[in-house]
Amino acid sequence: MVDYRKEGLVAIFEVNNPPVNSLSKNVRQGFVDGLSKATNDPEVKAVIIIGKGRTFIAGANIKDFGKPMEELMSSSPSLIDIGNMLEESEKPIICAIHGAGLGGGLELCLFSHYRLAVKSARVGFPEVNLGILPAAAGTQRLPRLVDITVAMDIISSGRHVAAPEALKYGILDQIVEGDLLKESIKFAHSVIGKPLEPRRLRNLACKSILYCISVIHQFCLKSVRNAADLSYEAGLMMENTYFKYLITGFQSFALRYSFFAERTARKWQLPSGANAANTKPLNVQTTGIIGAGTMGTGIAVSLLRAGYPVILVEQNQEFLDKGVDMIRNILKDGVSRRLMTEDRMKQCLKALKASVDLKHLANVDLVIEAVYENISLKQEIFKKLDYICKPSALLCSNTSSIDIDMNVYGKETSAETVATIMDFGKKIGKVSILVKSCHLFVANRMHGCFQTEAKFILEEGALPDEVDRILEDFGMPMGPFKVSDLAGIDISCRIQHEVAKQHDIELTLQTRFFRGERYSSLSNRLYELGRLGRKTGKGWYRYEKPGGKNAIPDNDIKDVIRIHCKELGIEQRQISTQEILERCLYSAINEGFKIIEEGVVDKPEDIDVIWWYGFGFPRYMGGPMFYASQTGLKKVYDRVCYYHKNFPYSSHWVPSDLLRRLSTAPNPVPITQWKTVLHSKL
Numbered sequence: 254m255v256d257y258r259k260e261g262l263v264a265i266f267e268v269n270n271p272p273v274n275s276l277s278k279n280v281r282q283g284f285v286d287g288l289s290k291a292t293n294d295p296e297v298k299a300v301i302i303i304g305k306g307r308t309f310i311a312g313a314n315i316k317d318f319g320k321p322m323e324e325l326m327s328s329s330p331s332l333i334d335i336g337n338m339l340e341e342s343e344k345p346i347i348c349a350i351h352g353a354g355l356g357g358g359l360e361l362c363l364f365s366h367y368r369l370a371v372k373s374a375r376v377g378f379p380e381v382n383l384g385i386l387p388a389a390a391g392t393q394r395l396p397r398l399v400d401i402t403v404a405m406d407i408i409s410s411g412r413h414v415a416a417p418e419a420l421k422y423g424i425l426d427q428i429v430e431g432d433l434l435k436e437s438i439k440f441a442h443s444v445i446g447k448p449l450e451p452r453r454l455r456n457l458a459c460k461s462i463l464y465c466i467s468v469i470h471q472f473c474l475k476s477v478r479n480a481a482d483l484s485y486e487a488g489l490m491m492e493n494t495y496f497k498y499l500i501t502g503f504q505s506f507a508l509r510y511s512f513f514a515e516r517t518a519r520k521w522q523l524p525s526g527a528n529a530a531n532t533k534p535l536n537v538q539t540t541g542i543i544g545a546g547t548m549g550t551g552i553a554v555s556l557l558r559a560g561y562p563v564i565l566v567e568q569n570q571e572f573l574d575k576g577v578d579m580i581r582n583i584l585k586d587g588v589s590r591r592l593m594t595e596d597r598m599k600q601c602l603k604a605l606k607a608s609v610d611l612k613h614l615a616n617v618d619l620v621i622e623a624v625y626e627n628i629s630l631k632q633e634i635f636k637k638l639d640y641i642c643k644p645s646a647l648l649c650s651n652t653s654s655i656d657i658d659m660n661v662y663g664k665e666t667s668a669e670t671v672a673t674i675m676d677f678g679k680k681i682g683k684v685s686i687l688v689k690s691c692h693l694f695v696a697n698r699m700h701g702c703f704q705t706e707a708k709f710i711l712e713e714g715a716l717p718d719e720v721d722r723i724l725e726d727f728g729m730p731m732g733p734f735k736v737s738d739l740a741g742i743d744i745s746c747r748i749q750h751e752v753a754k755q756h757d758i759e760l761t762l763q764t765r766f767f768r769g770e771r772y773s774s775l776s777n778r779l780y781e782l783g784r785l786g787r788k789t790g791k792g793w794y795r796y797e798k799p800g801g802k803n804a805i806p807d808n809d810i811k812d813v814i815r816i817h818c819k820e821l822g823i824e825q826r827q828i829s830t831q832e833i834l835e836r837c838l839y840s841a842i843n844e845g846f847k848i849i850e851e852g853v854v855d856k857p858e859d860i861d862v863i864w865w866y867g868f869g870f871p872r873y874m875g876g877p878m879f880y881a882s883q884t885g886l887k888k889v890y891d892r893v894c895y896y897h898k899n900f901p902y903s904s905h906w907v908p909s910d911l912l913r914r915l916s917t918a919p920n921p922v923p924i925t926q927w928k929t930v931l932h933s934k935l
């Protein structure tokens with residue numbers, strides 16, 4: 254686990270715990286053994302710690318955190334024990350970092366006397382993302398090395414700091430060009446015999462005091478403050494107390510689930526047996542996008558930023574020019590927000606070609622169709638692409654509501670194509686989740702239930718700002734009515750009318766049922782009043798100006814709802830917070846169980862990941878399916894049945910059979926095993 258060898262005067266500890274050299278118990282023991290050898294060997298004058306494989310050390314083993322507290326805390330040697338031994342060593346200890354030095358990995362570096370890294374390395378304290386704080390002296394030692402505001406930023410943001418930035422702060426002593434080990438050995442020789450006392454961080458005083466921020470962040474803040482206010486020993490004791498408190502809490506539990514869920518979600522597999530591990534992605538070098546609207550231009554920016562050349566195609570020059578302008582503005586905004594340099598922006602714009610002729614897509618490796626939601630238009634485009642594009646080109650659609658087998662992975666989609674798209678998603682900085690084709694797909698299908706219930710709740714007596722506040726207090730970044738105002742009320746109305754047209758139905762303000770389902774025409778009423786949301790300065794809220802961002806509760810909306818209900822004879826009543834939360838969340842969760850049941854996703858984790866990235870569902874709640882598992886499936890099922898009885902004309906309340914079966918299991922089935930119940934007799 255820690256391989257020990259000597260190169261002249263230098264002992265090398267090579268951490269060898271694939272895949273990411275986490276600090277599990279035998280690695281920690283390996284350090285103790287290595288240190289004992291190095292200390293007792295008079296020939297050894299310095300020690301280098303280096304990681305084998307793709308990275309230095311990714312921190313403590315997160316799987317250990319599920320263990321009971323006594324076992325966790327008594328598991329010796331602890332990281333702090335090792336750290337103390339490193340710091341006290343009379344022979345200089347040098348950490349040589351490549352890949353990532355995170356969490357406990359960085360703490361170990363801070364106990365060492367010197368830190369070197371290759372330019373591509375990253376360091377940081379991502380513990381906040383797991384709902385804990387760096388508790389192997391990280392909060393006590395980093396503020397002794399760098400300015401306290403920098404320490405607070407790194408600890409409370411959890412961000413990965415690139416080596417050049419870390420060098421600037423003094424976290425690193427040197428960036429190494431060329432072979433990391435060879436250069437580190439040279440460095441080791443240069444520091445042999447130099448005094449080590451000034452290199453021992455515990456002796457340094459903290460540099461300044463500050464201000465700051467949520468539960469985990471508050472603990473990080475308190476702990477960093479302790480570095481300034483208390484002795485090192487007292488600070489350490491408090492850090493340990495906070496850690497014990499946080500690690501047993503719900504947030505850390507949910508965040509640890511989220512960490513693994515995201516990785517599990519990446520592991521796609523098809524019924525044929527093809528999967529992420531056994532299928533090689535194809536090489537995508539050139540791309541094309543059809544449609545220069547909001548979606549098309551947004552996708553173009555992602556591809557350009559990731560270094561792909563893009564050919565953007567629109568039906569006429571006017572739309573094309575508008576699209577190119579939009580792309581230019583997004584990139585410029587990125588420069589002004591320091592997300593990219595001016596030079597990088599220029600390179601991106603150079604890689605963009607614009608055309609009104611589909612024929613220019615003849616040689617691209619991948620085409621993304623992003624035109625508006627109209628099935629015949631999309632089909633016509635794909636027919637043309639079949640002739641124009643080379644046979645190996647991947648044809649993709651950005652549809653979000655049309656149920657076409659060619660959109661996601663359909664019956665005819667090869668495993669190689671799936672592998673390529675999943676890999677491509679990662680390369681453009683997105684999280685890709687493999688889902689089967691179904692009406693509205695996963696995100697819109699579940700979120701549709703959530704939004705629909707929110708509207709029914711208004712008809713029954715609540716106000717938009719009340720519903721939004723309750724869901725925001727729960728942790729959603731924005732309530733459903735603020736989201737609707739942002740997206741534009743006209744967009745959802747047009748989609749509804751388009752769907753109705755396909756069924757030869759005309760929706761009016763009096764429509765209360767659509768295809769046998771309860772229907773709310775409330776947004777159509779706003780549409781007719783020209784209240785289209787932020788862009789018109791009025792929607793479910795009013796705004797300081799058209800395009801304004803401050804949502805102000807509007808008394809006029811009360812009248813709109815009152816008149817709507819009076820005309821349609823809908824009775825209004827007082828609705829409790831519990832009912833609002835349950836109806837929005839449980840309707841979506843019940844739909845989520847149906848999605849798993851139908852095999853549209855492979856596992857519940859896929860749904861949770863979609864909700865964090867798609868709708869900003871709070872990660873510290875783990876996602877809607879994890880939230881349901883923690884609430885208790887019996888409770889969720891009983892409430893779904895209750896609402897089904899009360900609202901029989903909403904099919905999203907028909908209880909999922911999988912949910913029913915899980916809720917009656919004699920013992921709670923862990924979320925990771927729900928799928929097994931699908932095939933069992935429960």
Ligand code: 3H9
Nearest residue numbers: 273275311312313314315353355356357379387388389516
């Ligand atoms: C900590 O250190 C607490 C301390 O302050 C003190 C406590 C007293 N443990 O992400 P990848 C697995 S808390 C266990 O796909 P990449 C991961 O699940 C820790 N397993 O690779 C996956 O497994 P599988 C603070 C871990 O190259 C595989 O390794 N540190 C750990 O895209 C590959 O991972 C962090 O939070 C771990 N620490 O990214 C860092 N890390 O193949 C967490 C990874 O079965 N790690 N695995 O799915 C990362 O951010 C990324 O893994 C890293 C590599 C950037 C290192």
